[in-house]
Amino acid sequence: MNLVEGKEQFIQAWGTLGSKWGINRTMAQVHALLMISADPLSTEDIMQELNISRGNANMNVRDLIDWGLVEKVHKSGDRKEYFWAEKDIWKVTTQVAKERKKRELEPVLKVLDQLSNVEGDRNDKNVKAFVEGISGIKRMATNADKTLETMIKAEENWFFGAILKLFK
Amino acid sequence: MNLVEGKEQFIQAWGTLGSKWGINRTMAQVHALLMISADPLSTEDIMQELNISRGNANMNVRDLIDWGLVEKVHKSGDRKEYFWAEKDIWKVTTQVAKERKKRELEPVLKVLDQLSNVEGDRNDKNVKAFVEGISGIKRMATNADKTLETMIKAEENWFFGAILKLFK
DNA sequence: TTAAACTTTCAATAATATTTGAAAGTTTAG
DNA sequence: CTAAACTTTCAAATATTATTGAAAGTTTAA
Numbered sequence: 001m002n003l004v005e006g007k008e009q010f011i012q013a014w015g016t017l018g019s020k021w022g023i024n025r026t027m028a029q030v031h032a033l034l035m036i037s038a039d040p041l042s043t044e045d046i047m048q049e050l051n052i053s054r055g056n057a058n059m060n061v062r063d064l065i066d067w068g069l070v071e072k073v074h075k076s077g078d079r080k081e082y083f084w085a086e087k088d089i090w091k092v093t094t095q096v097a098k099e100r101k102k103r104e105l106e107p108v109l110k111v112l113d114q115l116s117n118v119e120g121d122r123n124d125k126n127v128k129a130f131v132e133g134i135s136g137i138k139r140m141a142t143n144a145d146k147t148l149e150t151m152i153k154a155e156e157n158w159f160f161g162a163i164l165k166l167f168k
Numbered sequence: 169m170n171l172v173e174g175k176e177q178f179i180q181a182w183g184t185l186g187s188k189w190g191i192n193r194t195m196a197q198v199h200a201l202l203m204i205s206a207d208p209l210s211t212e213d214i215m216q217e218l219n220i221s222r223g224n225a226n227m228n229v230r231d232l233i234d235w236g237l238v239e240k241v242h243k244s245g246d247r248k249e250y251f252w253a254e255k256d257i258w259k260v261t262t263q264v265a266k267e268r269k270k271r272e273l274e275p276v277l278k279v280l281d282q283l284s285n286v287e288g289d290r291n292d293k294n295v296k297a298f299v300e301g302i303s304g305i306k307r308m309a310t311n312a313d314k315t316l317e318t319m320i321k322a323e324e325n326w327f328f329g330a331i332l333k334l335f336k
Numbered sequence: 337t338t339a340a341a342c343t344t345t346c347a348a349t350a351a352t353a354t355t356t357g358a359a360a361g362t363t364t365a366g
Numbered sequence: 367c368t369a370a371a372c373t374t375t376c377a378a379a380t381a382t383t384a385t386t387g388a389a390a391g392t393t394t395a396a
Contacts, residue, residue, distance in 0.1 A: 003294060036298045036301040037294075039293075081373075089307070111177065147328065163331070223386060
């Protein structure tokens, strides 16, 4: 397999993976492309490599910037903006963890808090099932939140080393 | 808040969360409904509670069964099938981890293996960026795979206890 | 065996999400 | 200032995904 084929395959695979995790396929592809590019790319480069429109390229790059995965780069003597992606995969992972924690886990924790004080007869099995279900989920969500927090602060080697050692 | 309102809110919240993680909103709602129901529900119950069609209810329940989150239950003296969801949230979590590992992580690991032996001049910075990018991702994916494996085999208390202690 | 009760399928439809591209907006060199 | 170079926006078009509901399939009681 040569470089061009390899890139193509990786971009497709990353796009497919992203779409299974609720991430826009094109956004994941732009991310993939930037991650394996030696140099920052312009919007035009991205449009050309992925065969997408200017608007689409712009929108997805901006989203990646919002996620903290991509940065704008300016080359001296050039008015164009270039885009560069973080390539340290541990940093990418913790950044994604951080964002998803903030965007998705924390809002759920808020809702769960409100739900746990539903009124009703605690002897009613329906009430009981609800309250127990919610409290279990809340406990799990809180643990997940703390675990992500730990992970976000950790170093890759230390973190995985510690986890893998758990079973030795 | 009363029980009916609480249920409604939880079902909506779970559906929203699911859709952000690449899970069909309705499937997540069916799961939510079953998790907080004291007794197993029939297809008709589900149709009525969520205002969805028979086909939709059937399809999503079947998917949940495929994911190992829901089971069929038969009541004696009744030909209808009823559906019951696992309520132990740790079991739910590890089951989801197991399935996603199998469905999404393992296929990616296979692709990454193929990609890491791309031909080309290792002094070419483009080849270098590609090979280094891929190898970093592969290392991370392998670690994630092992961590999930550890988690799947663990007990909730032991697992979170150990992780949270990592920082004390 | 058969017909009622129930479950599953799937083509058509609807809903949702993504993409385009041209127009509007912004920045900068001269 | 102003026009070229570049970026962003967004309504309309397209593509993707989910849903419906009636027909087909299956099971079981009698």
